[in-house]
Amino acid sequence: MNKNDTRLIRLYIREQLARNMSTLDTGPNTFDDFQDYETNIDHDIVNDTYTLTVHYKGDKISDRTVFTTYDEAHHHSRMIIDKHRVQVMNGETKEN
Numbered sequence: 001m002n003k004n005d006t007r008l009i010r011l012y013i014r015e016q017l018a019r020n021m022s023t024l025d026t027g028p029n030t031f032d033d034f035q036d037y038e039t040n041i042d043h044d045i046v047n048d049t050y051t052l053t054v055h056y057k058g059d060k061i062s063d064r065t066v067f068t069t070y071d072e073a074h075h076h077s078r079m080i081i082d083k084h085r086v087q088v089m090n091g092e093t094k095e096n
Contacts, residue, residue: 036056037055037081038054038055038056039053039054039055039081040052040053040054041070041074041077043070048068049066049067050066050072050073051064051066052064052065052066052067052073052076052077054080054081061080062080
């Protein structure tokens with residue numbers, strides 16, 4: 001191992017340690033903690049597809065969308081919720 005490799009490894013370790021010490025919760029960010037959002041992912045057994053709708057405080061905030069896998073539907077629901085949260089924070093959408 002040469003001097004440059006050792007320097008890069010030390011920089012990487014230092015960055016990882018600093019990141020872990022500055023973050024209290026090192027777990028992944030999920031949207032399961034937001035109680036005002038409700039995601040409905042329904043499995044259509046006949047067509048083997050998943051249908052997604054997202055509601056915020058009872059109001060529908062997304063059109064009904066069809067996906068081929070559950071993971072795609074779940075990922076898209078997180079994207080919709082994140083976009084809606086940003087719009088509410090920026091005042092582009094009124095919060096109920």
